[in-house]
Amino acid sequence: MATALTDKFSRLVKQMSGQARITETNVQDMMREVRMALLEADVALPVVRDFVNRVKDKAMGEEVLGSLKPGQALVGIVNRELAATMGEGVSDINLNAQPPAVVLMAGLQGAGKTTTTAKLAKHLIEKRKKKVLTVSGDVYRPAAIEQLKTVTKQAGAEWFPSTPDQKPLDIARAALDHARRHYFDVLLVDTAGRLAIDEVLMEEIKTLHGALNPVETLFVVDAMQGQDAVNTAKAFKEALPLTGIILTKMDGDSRGGAALSVRQITGVPIKFAGTSEKIDGLEVFDAERHAGRILG
Numbered sequence: 001m002a003t004a005l006t007d008k009f010s011r012l013v014k015q016m017s018g019q020a021r022i023t024e025t026n027v028q029d030m031m032r033e034v035r036m037a038l039l040e041a042d043v044a045l046p047v048v049r050d051f052v053n054r055v056k057d058k059a060m061g062e063e064v065l066g067s068l069k070p071g072q073a074l075v076g077i078v079n080r081e082l083a084a085t086m087g088e089g090v091s092d093i094n095l096n097a098q099p100p101a102v103v104l105m106a107g108l109q110g111a112g113k114t115t116t117t118a119k120l121a122k123h124l125i126e127k128r129k130k131k132v133l134t135v136s137g138d139v140y141r142p143a144a145i146e147q148l149k150t151v152t153k154q155a156g157a158e159w160f161p162s163t164p165d166q167k168p169l170d171i172a173r174a175a176l177d178h179a180r181r182h183y184f185d186v187l188l189v190d191t192a193g194r195l196a197i198d199e200v201l202m203e204e205i206k207t208l209h210g211a212l213n214p215v216e217t218l219f220v221v222d223a224m225q226g227q228d229a230v231n232t233a234k235a236f237k238e239a240l241p242l243t244g245i246i247l248t249k250m251d252g253d254s255r256g257g258a259a260l261s262v263r264q265i266t267g268v269p270i271k272f273a274g275t276s277e278k279i280d281g282l283e284v285f286d287a288e289r290h291a292g293r294i295l296g
């Protein structure tokens with residue numbers, strides 16, 4: 001992993017590896033580099049502070065002090081803590097519910113909800129052998145409903161029609177009823193987003209949540225949003241009992257610091273990463289690999 005770290009960081013590691021003992025000054029220097037790397041990756045400041053303090057506490061403990069190679073030990077702690085904070089292990093979509101299992105997609109407009117809904121449909125069909133229905137509750141943008149129809153077809157799933165003159169709640173109820181009567185395993189509900197958080201949007205999605213009782217409520221967030229992702233995550237976390245995160249546009253050139261921020265703020269696992277605009281551009285989120293990218 002050491003190769004993935006910044007040059008300065010690696011130099012410090014080398015310096016420290018030659019030393020029999022690690023000093024508080026060494027740790028401080030290393031932590032400064034870690035802090036810089038995280039800020040460069042666009043991790044939100046309070047999250048950076050928290051993270052650095054946790055690593056410092058661990059580093060000043062036995063783990064590093066008693067180690068033969070303190071530099072490497074410290075890098076190990078940073079990487080492990082980063083991966084652990086972003087979640088370890090694979091966590092697929094939870095379908096542990098009386099079918100149809102409802103999955104509610106939440107997030108700002110442009111985050112990638114509609115695209116991701118279709119990607120998830122394809123994943124559930126191909127990897128989990130499920131019968132999947134999608135529906136759009138975005139009555140404000142007729143184009144969004146059409147978009148979901150198109151991508152749902154590409155995914156090989158079925159699409160439940162909705163129109164802009166309907167109420168989102170009525171659409172959701174009708175779709176759920178249809179899914180029940182036609183023995184669908186999963187109902188994926190795409191929702192309306194706004195360019196920024198707004199009260200009406202939040203009330204609407206809360207109502208949808210209450211009526212649908214979803215087994216998964218997924219927060220879809222654009223990795224390129226960087227620090228702004230924190231405020232969005234906070235607002236959605238306050239409005240809804242989120243169960244997971246999908247980080248989109250990971251193919252972009254961001255260092256992906258949003259992952260750490262969003263995970264820390266919401267406390268729920270990052271389940272998938274969007275890696276292209278295409279329907280198959282969805283990967284199970286790999287926290288360890290992502291830790292390497294953040295420290296880049």
Ligand code: GDP
Pocket residue numbers: 107108109110111112113114115116193248249250251252273274275276277281
């Ligand atoms: P929504 O408003 O949240 O439903 O967002 P959309 O699904 O319409 O996506 C907004 C834009 O982001 C579209 O141009 C998508 O093709 C694009 N997009 C979504 N996910 C990804 C991704 O993982 N990578 C890339 N490169 N583009 C994505």
